[in-house]
Amino acid sequence: MNDSVDHRLRGSWTPEGASEIELAPKAVRWLAQRIGECTANAPVAPDSAMAVAPSRIPEAAHAKLVAIVGEEHVLDEAAERLGRSGGLSYLDLLRRRYPSSPPAVPDAVVLPGDPEQVQRVLDVCVEHDIGVVPFGGGTSVVGGVTALRGDKDSVLVLDLERLDRLVSVDPVSRVAVLQAGVRGPDAERLLSVHGLTLGHVPQSFERATIGGFAATRSAGQASSGYGRFEDMVTGLRLATPRGEWRLGVAPASAAGPDLRQLAIGSEGTLGVITEVAVRVRPLPERERFEAFALDGWERGTLAVRHLAQRGLLADVTRLSDVDETASTLALAGSWKTALLRRYLGARGIADPCLLILGWYGDAVHRRREAVRSLRAAGAVGLGTAPGHAWLRNRFAGPRQRDALLDLGVCVETLETAAHWGDLGPLYERVRAALHGALDRPHVLCHVSHAYETGASLYFTVLATRDEADPIGQWERAKRAASEAIAGDVPATITHHHAIGTDHAPYLAAEIGELGVDVLRAAKSALDPTGILNPGKLLPPQPQ
Amino acid sequence: MNDSVDHRLRGSWTPEGASEIELAPKAVRWLAQRIGECTANAPVAPDSAMAVAPSRIPEAAHAKLVAIVGEEHVLDEAAERLGRSGGLSYLDLLRRRYPSSPPAVPDAVVLPGDPEQVQRVLDVCVEHDIGVVPFGGGTSVVGGVTALRGDKDSVLVLDLERLDRLVSVDPVSRVAVLQAGVRGPDAERLLSVHGLTLGHVPQSFERATIGGFAATRSAGQASSGYGRFEDMVTGLRLATPRGEWRLGVAPASAAGPDLRQLAIGSEGTLGVITEVAVRVRPLPERERFEAFALDGWERGTLAVRHLAQRGLLADVTRLSDVDETASTLALAGSWKTALLRRYLGARGIADPCLLILGWYGDAVHRRREAVRSLRAAGAVGLGTAPGHAWLRNRFAGPRQRDALLDLGVCVETLETAAHWGDLGPLYERVRAALHGALDRPHVLCHVSHAYETGASLYFTVLATRDEADPIGQWERAKRAASEAIAGDVPATITHHHAIGTDHAPYLAAEIGELGVDVLRAAKSALDPTGILNPGKLLPPQPQ
Incomplete structure (x- = not known):
């Protein structure tokens, strides 16, 4: 097993090569004064503890996939599959630490080399009715890349890391086309050669990808100046079960609804984003x-x-x-x-x-x-x-979380946004919900993104971990906070973390049952057999 | 017949009470030097020349409509129906001038008084399978309010002029809720009482409505500072055949695709917009x-x-x-x-x-x-x-057009947008197309809206009118320009005039056949029997 897999298996955020954070003893003491003493706990579930079933990808499909991407890019080993079994939410990390709640493991990992290969892989998956989980940086904190299989017999993870190219730069129009698998730092490095920057710097920057930014309606730390990611996107290229789909021919248009804004935030359920055309700006001189x-x-x-x-x-x-x-x-x-x-x-x-x-x-x-x-x-x-x-320290939060997890701390973040007039009541209600659901929690909050009409609220929650039921402990707290957000004060269930599985139960409260029906209809049009990212975004349908 | 109906029947843009423009003789001479002599022609088709069939609204439906909105708000008279038979494109005006090509006349005009009545009217139309054309200012220049009946036996115009209220103002969040029928000047008047402005000033400002701005993705003359209308919208309330739909709870969200951007630009085909929440700003002091x-x-x-x-x-x-x-x-x-x-x-x-x-x-x-x-x-x-x-003179263009029409001039505008790198070639191709399709045309152009990544182009075309076939003359010129826009240089078929009927044949070239399928799917979800604005936005389906 190589290091990178081990690293993913541990469920650590810290990127390869970066140093892990050690918490200072005074910080640990300070925290204990607030939330109580925790029991240090660093059990990393060993491979052997995770029962990985044999791959259920049909042999004929496997052969076709190998023919498209090459044998070395169809991975069946347990470690590779375990390594892409989910994202990096607190619950994801717990599932890797507590073998009693094993992660959903995909049947294979496929790494296409270009958008055409992505399309051909999808075509095979349609033919053989295989579920497909598009995978970029794997940094979802809402269950967005959990390898659920829905009603499919098998599911594969479509890892886009080989789509790592800057396709084109138009310095006159200030538009660059990047492949979906380009990570944040690589996007900046590739653009800086041309004296340009994207300026999109979410906390997941070090690992997250261009395609993931688009698929989740990401907002970066500099969003007040550079805009949210959806403001930067001028065009998209997607592979869908019904063929390629390209959007975006002009800086603005009145040619019907803006379907780019339907593709952005679709979380891999409508298509696999393979290229994104983004507005870029000159590198700032200071x-x-x-x-x-x-x-x-x-x-x-x-x-x-x-x-x-x-x-x-x-x-x-x-x-x-x-x-x-x-x-x-x-x-x-x-x-x-x-x-x-x-x-x-x-x-x-x-x-x-x-x-x-x-x-x-x-x-x-x-x-x-x-x-x-x-x-x-x-x-x-x-x-x-x-x-x-x-x-x-702007990217340190998730690494600090790794260290806190080892110390036996329950630690997670959640976020929302509301109009200015509603922000005060929303802040109070979410805090009250968290204080009501957890024993002696320490709840921190900041406004990370501001607009003319309102702002986001980003909460960090710390508590001693309930070792008897760590998953249930957080599920109850998250539910209380989510119900406060979806309650009487108008607010969004997520300002920049997306829906995934964790927020799906609250989507209808926000966009209406009709909104959910519209999304289902769009999915049926593009993905008639429902192979794309099963169980994400759309709330479970009543049987 | 009252004046306002007569005014609409004449197909004049000039609002009631405003003075019509008379062109100076020197201007007429100057134009003649460029395009040649025109034959003055002011035939206004008299009512009697327009054969208006009896209303085909079923009697039972008529009674229900009367019960909802009151007898005085269900209009059956020929003049009222003729007055809402279409918009104000050059072709619309020609159709009123040349009785050989009569306009599509609705079977009735219904004027609901509030969003609840709009919903109840829709419910009746679903029950009796009556087509519905939502009607605001009636200023569409792309056939967006033509009273087509599609596969329906009868069609009514849903005139929203009574939805003229400022519903609420939140000065802290800088959000105001306006009913859909509020006209541009009235919106400013209502907001100015609170020291606020919307800042949306398209050329149609004097007549067009808030609902129309949203339904068509309007862009105002001050869009570089105040944004396009879709940038101003924080929320929407729609009546749909499947019930009310509300969108927009926060200034920004990552809760899946932004469905507000699906409703905006839907041109009355997905629902009837009844209220719009808009971002407002303080009235500028200078x-x-x-x-x-x-x-x-x-x-x-x-x-x-x-x-x-x-x-x-x-x-x-x-x-x-x-x-x-x-x-x-x-x-x-x-x-x-x-x-x-x-x-x-x-x-x-x-x-x-x-x-x-x-x-x-x-x-x-x-x-x-x-x-x-x-x-x-x-x-x-x-x-x-x-x-x-x-x-x-910022609103004078359409009134000048009225005067030019009387002089026998073929006069129309069309617009597009492209990224900066494509703007030069696009400009040349559209000009060449118009010069190729018309005899001695005078073609003017300006950039009216600029963005970091590109700009719009707004063309005005003048030529002597072909009295033998005035409609065919412009249809050929428009087709040539549209084919140039939908050609090799990436550009949008419309930057701010919307799709309506006139641009529908070019929509698939811009958003793909898959994009059209997605719109059809959204329509089926919200308007399963297809009563809403038949024949608009979506290209005709092959039989």
Whole structure:
């Protein structure tokens, strides 16, 4: 078994070659004071504990797949299949740690080399009625790549990692075409040769792919400046069970509904995205990251709202609530924290909320007016050091989670968005739901994406893990939070994590039963036999 | 017959109460020099020339409709029905002028008073299998409201003019809910009471409605600053044959495909939009309209591209080509033109292209940098007078068309959009197609909407009308232009006029046969018996 498989089997987020995070003893002590003592627990389910059934791909289909992609790109070994059995949600990681709840294992992994091969693989799967799970970075935290087979006898994972090319660059139109399997850092590296950037930097950046960004309506940390991923997409190429589908001929159009926005967010259920045409921008010549403190959550969100509604948002705009800010400060060191608290207290800030702003290139032009607006809201500048500290750790969250898991901590995130007028009540209700469902949880929250009409809320939840029923523990907490989100205050069940399996029960509350019917109809038109990503996006149909 | 009906019967754009435009003799002479002499022709088909068959609405259905909306809101009179027989394309106007080609006349006009009544009217139409044409301002120029009956025995026009309320305003979230029948000026009037504006100002502004803007993916003259209409929509309420459908709970979401973008642009074929939640902004405290001249189309579009790609576009950004600029100058007066040409010539501008920029509120902050960029591109400032002249005449185009029609001129517009790299070839091909299909046409063009990745092209075509076959004359020219647009250079068949009937044959070339299948599937899910807006958007199915 090679390292990369072992790494995936462990259910670790940390990319190959990157160092794992070790939590400082003081951080562990600090957390224990809040949630109670945890029992360190690092059981990694050994291969032997996971019963992997023999592949059920029909022999004739296997031969055809080998003929299309080559023998070395049809993987049947248990380790390879286990390695693509799901994504990286807390529940996914638990399933790998607790052999009593084994993951769904695909019958094979197929690695096509180009969009034409993807289409031909789909054609074989239609012919032999094999389920297909499109797989990019495998970073779904909502069960989006779980290898469910639905009503199919066999299911294969279509790993797109070989679709790793920059297909074309049009520097005049500022449009680049990237293959679906290009990972975040590779997209930036390929574009930087042309002096260009995509500017899409979600927390999953190091592992996630262009196709995955499109399939899940991803939003990056710089979305206030560069837009959500759907704003960047000018065109798409998909392989579907009914043949290739291409969308996007112009920057804007009134030629009926915008079907690009149907393909974006379709999570592999309508087609396999093989290429994405994206709007690109020149590499910024400078950047500035800095921090401010605001007194309390209400004033903090008000200040961000004013920035958003006056067109003064920084490219990266991120406001932590009082508890998240306190956690950040605590982990920075106790004497520093005390000093900072005294400094802020003298400036009228009793309950600091940390605001991180990141400016790229010409965005700095907006900064002066933005700072004026913040000062009017009572913000105190903290300089660039905390901004750059955030920048250094911007992808660390999931790796910290790996370390916390080993310590016996229940740790997960969830997110939503609402209009500004609804944001306060939503924040309170989700917090109350989590506090009601877990014993002594530590709940942190930040606004990660702001718009003229509203903002997202991103919650991090920490609690001692219930070793008797770790999966049930989180399922209950997640259900309570989801019901709060799908409740009376208008809000979305997911701002940027997508639906997958975990949010499917709440989709109808958001888009209506008619909306679900429309999605089912679109799926029937493109995937009449239902081979694509079984069990995802669409809620289970009543029998 | 009352005036408003007469006005509609005449097929005139000019709103009630507004003065009709009379063309100056010098303008008429100038045009004749270009396209040749026309034969003045103002035949308005009298009512008696239009054979209006008795209404075929079943009596039982009629009674139910009366019970829902009241007797005074079910109109059977020939004049009322003729008045909602279609939109305001050149072909629509010709059909009213030439009795040999009578318009499609609906069997009744129904005016519901609120969204609930719209739903109940639809329910009756489902029950009795009656076709339904949703009707807002009736300003479609692509056949979008032609009262076709498809496979139905009878068809009614659902006129939404009584849905004229501002339902709610949330000044914190900057979201307002407007009923679908609210016209452009009324939306601004209703919002201005709250210090707010929508900022959506297409040329059809004076007559078109909120529901129509959404149903057709409208783009306004200030789209560079305020966005296209689909960018403004946060939520929608639709009546469908399967019941009410509501969409939009948050400013952004990753909960699957964005179905709002399926409803927007659905042109009344998936549901009847009854309410639209829109992002609103504070009324701007100031505005500045001004003009610049650039030397030639290529330099002009390059300058606009640089503004777009540097984030420096004015809210209104509009670049005329050399011929359109010459027409504008000619109509301003000959000695003024001569003087201006000499002034520009001395500054190196031999072939002036007029650039109109309009700045609202804080957008003026961008102006200094924008002007610097323009000067670097060789632009010469012409001050605010031409900008304000454009502002005064911004809605005059369709009224001028009325006057030109009376003079025997063939006059119509068409539009498209492409990525910047394709814009030059597209411009040449469409011009060539129009010049090839018409005898001595005068073809004008401007960029009306600019984006980072491309821009729209808006063509105005003038020619002497072929009195023997006026409809065939334009159909041939339109077909030639459409085939050029749907040809080798990637471009959209419509940037902001929608599909209707006229563009339906070109839809599959743009979104693929699979895209058309997806739209058909969505329609089957929402409108299983196909009562909604027969013959629109979807291309005719092969028998």
